[in-house]
Structure formats: C-alpha cells, structure tokens
C-alpha cells in the first residue's frame with residue numbers, strides 16, 4: 001500500500017471533522033475503538049506502565065454508564081474486547097474484567113455532572129504530575145496551553161489517591177465547565193465531547209506542563225493574545241485532529257484494537 005493510499009484509507013485530512021455516527025451501535029464501536037487506541041497511545045510513551053491511568057467513554061444509549069479498559073489488561077495490548085461497561089454504581093454490567101476502582105470514583109462524577117462529556121482521560125505523566133505539585137492553573141506560556149485558556153480548574157484536595165465518590169465529585173466540581181482539571185500533587189485530567197478530543201487535549205496539557213517544568217518563569221502571553229488564538233487551538237476539532245495524528249504516529253496498525 002502506498003502512503004497516499006494509506007492516508008485515504010484512514011480518512012483524515014485538514015478539513016476532516018468527527019463523524020456523527022448514524023446509529024448507537026456504530027457510535028459505540030467508534031467510542032470503544034478510540035478508548036482502546038488511547039490506551040495504546042499512552043503505552044507508546046510508557047504512560048501508565050505501572051497501571052496508573054484510565055480512559056472512559058460514555059455509552060451512547062445507557063448514558064449513565066461508561067466504557068473503560070478492564071483492570072489488569074496491559075495498556076499496549078488493549079482491544080475493544082478488553083473493555084468493560086460500568087454503571088453508575090460501579091458494577092460491571094458487560095465484559096469479563098473488573099474496573100479500576102479509581103477510574104470509577106474519578107470518572108463517574110464527571111460523566112454524571114457534564115452531559116457534554118463523552119470522553120475523559122487521566123494518567124500520571126513525566127511533566128503533568130510534577131507540574132501538578134504547584135497546585136496552580138497552567139500559565140499561558142505555550143500554544144498548547146491556550147487550549148485551556150479559561151477552561152481549566154485545579155483540584156486542591158490532598159487526596160492523591162481517590163477512593164470514594166465524594167472526592168470524585170469535588171474533582172468534577174473543580175473541573176466545572178472546563179476541559180482540564182489539574183489534580184494537585186497527582187496529575188492531569190482532560191475531557192472532550194469525543195473520546196478522541198479528550199485524548200488529543202491530554203497531550204496538549206502534557207506538552208504545556210512540560211514547558212512550565214522546563215521554563216518555570218517563562219513569559220506568559222496576554223489574555224487578549226490567548227483569546228485570539230483560542231478559536232483555533234481551543235476548538236474541540238483541534239483535540240480530535242491531534243488524536244488522529246497520534247493514532248498515525250504512535251499506533252502502527254490501528255486495526256489491531258478490533
């Protein structure tokens with residue numbers, strides 16, 4: 001297969017937009033594939049190699065339920081058959097694995113609080129976690145940071161491990177209407193109106209945190225300058241595009257997830 005054929009095969013161009021699947025079955029399959037691909041993208045950087053981290057996707061029909069990777073499955077081996085469907089009480093109602101309890105306690109209140117959130121991702125990363133120890137919002141010191149201009153919160157609770165829904169609800173409250181919440185002394189969490197955009201914006205947040213860790217006192221651009229750029233890098237479609245690139249560059253064969 002030529003490079004040109006490969007591009008056509010994956011259906012991604014500059015003007016591409018997320019497709020709205022015409023039926024719940026197709027939508028569910030898309031969301032599950034994006035979850036599995038997201039885990040493999042995390043694995044490509046070694047993120048979550050110790051099991052820390054989770055991606056969730058709201059089910060298109062059972063809106064109070066979400067999909068995530070079964071506990072114990074290596075991120076780099078994730079397929080759609082390894083996902084479990086979890087209800088709003090934390091019970092696995094489809095799939096043959098347990099759910100990571102932290103995934104339920106953190107993600108369930110977020111999905112319940114935000115009807116617009118389809119996807120959410122959290123893990124512990126080389127720069128996101130160190131940056132989170134500052135317990136402050138991302139300063140606007142990079143293009144990547146601007147995706148979160150006016151759309152980020154900080155969870156300042158000291159619960160660096162989340163083991164109940166009450167703590168998860170306070171994280172959801174700190175997120176508010178944003179797309180990024182910085183969990184102090186813990187790491188980053190991003191959400192999106194697609195699973196793909198949540199993952200794409202996670203990479204933006206990690207890169208923005210990298211700038212902050214490497215250049216702690218970098219120049220911040222003005223709010224007006226951030227406002228001017230936000231319509232492009234802050235659009236949901238931008239996060240979706242980043243994800244398409246990540247699939248291409250970090251997953252050699254996206255069909256392996258099923």
Ligand SMILES: [Zn+2]
Nearest residue numbers: 052053123187
């Ligand atoms: Zn964590």
